[in-house]
Amino acid sequence: MSATSSKDKPMTATTFTEGLWKENPVFVMLLGLCPALAVSNTAVNALAMGVASTFVLLGSSLLISLLRNLIPKQVRIASYIIIIATFVTAVDYIIHALSLELYNALGAFIQLIVVNCAILGRAEAYASKHKVGHALVNGFGMGLGFTLALVLVGGVREILGFGTLFGVSLFGAQFQPWAVFILPPGGFFVLSFWLVVFAAVRRNRERKEAAHGA
C-alpha cells in the first residue's frame, strides 16, 4: 500500500464537516431514514434522538476503531452489530438509571438506534479503517449532521402540525394546525422537501465550481 494511506492523512476540517454537509447521513446518503421519519414529529424529539444517536456513534466508532486490527473482515459486520447493540443497551440502562424523566421521553427511541444504518455505515466505511482520533472526530461530525437533519425535518413538521417550535407557540390561538404533518405521511412530505432543497443547493454549487474551473 502506498505511503499516503487514508489512515495516515492528517486530520482536516473535512474529517469533521463532511458529515454535516457533503455526506450528510440523511439528506445526502439517505441513511437512517427510519428514525428520521419516525421520531421527527417535533423539534424536541428530533433533537433528543439526534443526541442519543450521536452518543452511540461516538462510542461505537471508538471501540470499532480500537479493535479494527483484531477483527477479521469476514466477520466484521456481525462484530460491529454486536458492538453497536451492546452500546445501545448500555446507554438504555444508563439513561434509565440517571433520570427516569429523560428515559420516559426517549425510551421508545433508544432501542431504535441499533437499526440506524448510519451508525453501521460509519463503522464499516470509516471507523474500521481509521485511527481512533479520526474516527471520533468523523463520528461526531456525522452525529451532528444527523441531528441537524432530524431537527430540520422535526422543526418544519412541528411548525406546520402544531404551530409551535421547541414547544413555543408561533402563531397564536387562531392557528389551525395541519395534523397530517404530525402523522407519518407528513414525515415523508417534509423529508422529500428537504431532499429537494439540499439537492438543488448542491447542484447549484457544483455548477458554479465547474464554471470556475473552466
Added chain:
Amino acid sequence: MSEMSTPSAATPPAMPSPLRLITTLGLIAMLSGFTIVLIYQVTLEPIARNHREALERAVFEVLPGAVSRANFTVIDQELIRLSDEELAAADLFAGFDEDGNLIGVALEAASRGYAGEIRVLFGYAPDREKIIGFTVLQSSETPGLGDKIETDPRFLANFEALDVRLDETGEALANPIQPVPEGAKTQPWEIDGITGATVSAVAVARALRESTETWVPLIFAHQDELAEESE
C-alpha cells in the same frame, strides 16, 4: 493486518481459519455479554430507586395537599397496612395532610392504549366522592399525539373533580366514567377527549372506569378505617 485496510489490492488476502473467526466472534459476544450484565447489575438499584421515587412523587401529585403517606394492600376485601418500604407491593396509598386528616387514596389503573400499556395513578377523595388528581406513570403513546394525555391542560382538567359517586346500594358507581369527544363534556362524570388522540384518551377513561368500579366501593366502605391510620 494494517496493510489489508484497502481490500482492493490485487490478490485477495488469505482466508483466516474458521477457528479464528469463531474465536473472534465468540470473544466479542462474550465481552458484550459481560459488559451488559455488569451495567445491568450496576444500574439495577438506581433504576429501582428512580421508579420508587417517581411513584412516591406521583402519589403526592394526585393527592393535592397530602404530606404523608401510608401503603395498603387488600386481601379478601380487608385493608392490610404495609411498611413504608413495601411500596411496590401496595395496591393503594392513603395520603394525609399536616393535621393527619385523610386527603384521599391514590390508586393505579391500566389499560391498553394506542401503543402498548398505559399505566396511570389517580387520587380518589372518599369524602367528596370525586377523583381529585391524575398522572401518567407509564405510556408509550405516539409522541406529539397520544402523549397529550400527559401534557394537555384541557384534558388534565378532567381529573380535578371527576364525579365517581356511588349509587344507593353502595356497591357500584351511580354513573360510570364515560369518554366523550373533545368539547362535548356536559356531565361531571364524563371525560372530555382529545382530537387526534382518541384511542389514548378512551384508554385512559377505560382504565379509570375499570379501576373505580372495583376499588371505589371498597375504599368508600373503609374510609373511616383509613382515616384512623395516620401517624
